Amino acid sequence: MGFVDLLQSIITPALFFSAPLIFTALGGVFSERSGVVNIGLEGLMVMGAFVAIVFNLTFADALGAFTPWISILVAMVVSGIFSIIHAVASVSFRADQVVSGVAINFLALGLGVFLTKQWYGKGQTDMVTEPFYTTDIPLLGDIPVIGPIFFQNTYLTSYLAIVLAFVAWYILYKTPFGLRLRAVGEHPMAADTNGINVYKMRYIAVIISGAMGGLGGSVFALTIALNFSHSTIVGQGFMSLAAVIFGKWHPLGAMGAALFFGFAQSLSVISAGVPFLKDVPQIYLLIAPYVLTILALAGFIGRAEAPKANGVPYIKGSR
């Protein structure tokens, strides 16, 4: 096996596993940067996965090859709307944001499986007929060496995730909107004094996180899981949350953390084909991502400072 083949067999699955985490973690960054803790990422992914699978199953015949793309768009919209529940509770009703997020997790899973049972008469849906398929990216895929490693036999959604991470960075750090959003999360009263509508910004941020979580869940559903049941999304949302914190609440940091998780997860899948990993017992590869994360955090990433007003409801006029 040549070196290029080896790299290809590592990088492609790594991207494939990290894409859903990147999307969701970006959503988490938006929400937490505006000062709303979002434990509900898990639930938002569940909602996204559920909607994407149901839409895909229902409209596969009518929409053909476009089905997965439209499915993820619909999943984004529905999850965005669904996340308004979290926004209303944590912004308007001054709920404990952790509690409200936990409620989102329960509600999404409950509703998803409840409706699945009602519509399909069983605990899990059929396999979708129109998932995402691997493709070669035109032009980029023809570049020697780099082309086969990065741009052949890969999922477009993986690149969408990386592109969106840079878009998120640009929005948060290079636009007035992003500055306002971060200001609201650091010092809402100062932001309010400067005429920024704190409530509006937080609503927008939570809805963005809902849409991104939905995107993450739907991409997971249509590339990895291919059907929906109670065990489709198990912990990916919490991993994304970890990526947000690992990445120090920065979009590119979160992307890096998610890529790292994806890479580490793919190790246990591809180890059989990689010469120097073949003899390592499976268990070490399985726990490697989690142990490495803890070591990385303890060793050289160190103290993470959350946005100052993260988790604190803003009450106008209180000091």
Added chain:
Amino acid sequence: MTSNKKFHLLVPIISVFLGLLFGAIIMLFSGYNPIEGYAALWQGSFGDLYFFGETLRKVTPYILTGLAVAFAYRSSLFNIGAEGQVIVGWLAAIWVGLSVDAPMYIHLPLAIIAAAVAGGIWGFIPGLLKAKLGVHEVIVTIMMNYIALYCTNEIIRSILTDNAEITEPIPESASLASAWLQNITYFSRLHYGILIALFAALVMWFIIDRTTIGYELKSVGFNQHASKYAGMNVSKNIILSMAISGAFAGLAGAMEGLGTYGTISVMSGFTNLGFDGIAVALLGANSAVGVVLAAFLFGVLKVGAVNMPTVAGVPSELADIIIALIIFFVASSYLIRWLLLRFKKEGK
């Protein structure tokens, strides 16, 4: 009505009521009969002594994981890792159960303590990292969950058994199962663990509300800098809080291992006891009494729901939806407070 105490009592009651009301509306819209549905739920949790026994059995680990999350929360630490702590506790209890040969009065306490210690270690590590290096406990506990899951499966396969999916049952000398409790509940799986869980709740109440340790833990939760200034050892308290929290969750694992199942099998996914514990703790407002009541509500809804598909045709996930709504309403107590005041004004 304006007194805080009344609100504290009214909010959960109204939330439960609203949750059930919305659950009924959902059933109505999905074409089910809500009265039949709730009758089935009631039947499935209180219908006869067997169902009631099963409900209490389910409540047992919920109390303990709820206490675990609540205990850490009192020092402003968020223990998402109860899940992993349950798993290692379960494993430790079974391991001691299988490998030690001793009379019951040594064997059983030893297995239970092993579970608490295992869970405690699993909580100690994130606590240590948080206290000494400032690593966010949420990430570490999430990671520890996965490490617990995979390591436990590996140990079951390669150490406790010869590549089998499930271990031998533990000998009677390490079992919490009680013929007497099973007899009076028509052979449900109710076991003595419920007494341990209630005792643990008492312990938590005592530590938090009646000891200097508890005072320091709460103080560190409110304001680390002020606590440090007052001469408290902040690091020690953070570590202690996580370790005790983990020990509670580990005990929950022992309840499943020594009481309900008497064995441990390879898990394809999480038990969800720890994640549900988060909800139990939050619903119970992180107090010992609240956790016991919330765990009871959880057990009733979860066990009762199993009866709903066969009797009323309603998917059992309705219970999860109702739980979510109740949590949501408790969280939004501001809304309820506002509505109550509104009604009061109009009533005048």
